[in-house]
Amino acid sequence: MRLNLKTVRTALLATAVAASSFVGAGVAQAQDKPTVVFMLLHADAYMLGVQRGFQEAAGDSVNVEVAVINNDPAREAQLMSQYAARQVDFIVGSPTSPEGSLASVRNLVESGVQFVCFNTCLGENSEELAKGFVATDHRAMGTEIGKYAADWIVKNRDGKATIGIVHCNSYVECQDREAGFKQALADGGVTATYPNEQLALAPDLAASITENMLTAHPEIDIMWGGSDGSTSGMTTAISNDPDLAARVRVFGQDISPELAGRLTEEPEVLIATAGQDGPATGREAYKMVAALMAGKPVEQFKVQIGPTIYSRSDKAGIEAYLASVPK
């Protein structure tokens, strides 16, 4: 194969220089405004919604940067030390875990950067290190969808259900969701059995697991997904099989444009899901940052944002959600 190596190398170098100039231009910021770094645990609909709510509330008053740590405490620590060295003004973040993130946040705060938690915080060290905490009540997320499911099961399945679960219990918050869901079913008078529980966060894995689970336990007639990905995967796997779609129904957690779409499509597999209100969380986080920028303490350290139930019977709620998502 004859190729002019010199020409190709020159072209690649020129492309690299052009690309770096482009990127450099893109990150130029106004120097007179405070810089707020948004550290997202992962880039899902909820986290992006929080960021959007914050940015809409902040307008042009701050420079907002975004970092995604992909659930990795090592990356979180590395980024926090970089932001501490850069002396950014605020970090609004969702720590990976109270124990795993403690040292990183402590170093950050000791360097003078102010830290506001959302979604998760630092357990008993929260008030010592963070200036405020906008929390989602994950137990309430499970409880609210559990109440909805209990009513549905009592009306449509005589109060009995065999439930397959695809959870996300590698996170403490997901364990709270599951506990809330099961408790609400019991309180709602449902006789429930749980023959199989598996872990999956990604929709493709959740779809495979659902197929296997429903083959092993054909008596399962209700599925519960602990996260956006698991709810999506199980809904798809069931919808793809006419026999399963005729008898198995799904209750889930989280909301995304895709899940909103699943709530309107036939066959009726996904019945309802409890969504975190990302934009409202972002707006509350901005209120805290705005107070700190004005040199005032936050009014209330912990603000809890309740879940919203999105269901087939609430078309207006689904449309309102979809309208709020940027195209």
Place this chain on the structure above:
Amino acid sequence: MTTTQLPASRSHLLRSLSRTGLLLGVVILFVVGAFLSDVFLSVPNQLNILRQAAFVGIIACGMTFIILAGEIDISVGSLVALSSAILGVLVAKLGWPLPLAVLAVLITGMASGLLAGLARVLFAVPSFISTLALFLALRGLAQIITGSLPILINDPVLRFFGSGRVLGIPVQVIILAVVFAISLFVARKTTFGRSVYAIGGNARAARLAGIPVDRVRILIFVISGVLAAFVGVLLSARLGSGNANIAGGMEFEVIAAVIVGGTSLAGGRGGIVGTFLGVLFITVLSNILVLMGIDPFAQDVVRGGIVLLAVLIANIQSGATKSD
């Protein structure tokens, strides 16, 4: 002692299977599965296994050629995600006709493979490094173009490829069989297939023998890229959405299947039949663990342990442990 002479091709096949020891492993897994779960041998479960094997299996065919040539491609999982993301954007957001969108996705896969191949051939960049760069970049690109949100795709033709059946057999299973058959033919009956083995065995000798080493190296990465992009389309069809967050870790599942199937990471040894068994082995194992309701955190430990055991047995049987 009497011996029976087998036809050359059949004896080669049996030798290949017994060398990996994997056929026995798969049989044992089936027996264990049937013993532990009364639904394991049911037709729906067997079709589940084959359908789930399709995604890893199709990419594993391309990966077999890559590993046979002594290279590696760890960008395939990210390319699957990017392909799914592009399909979602083109069909659902930009309104492109499905065939045109699929063509664009396949061209993207081809371009990604071409990039890895050119980096290897022109700049002697080890394929692990170039595909590591792609692994990072392609996933990031997928998240940028979708905003990291799944995009619902409502297309009846795509839905057919996701959940349709022909004579009761899932479409993905038929596609898997076709891809394996073509790969087997290419590996065994074509000059290209022989060249891949020769390059993996000794690239310098292959070049001296007149084999167009650079062209073959580029081509295997292009094939791998196109197959990964194709799986991105199939996975989108199955999920009914374009999604940048799928196929995480798929590259390692694919590589594990190929290695378990007896293909040597050093190149030049192994083949498509072994890969088929490797894919089957790993998929059946995952199926049994879920059927049994094994604790999900323990599943990875069991899976990793059994894969390691399978490779150890294969190496002992093939004498590979004596080489160093």
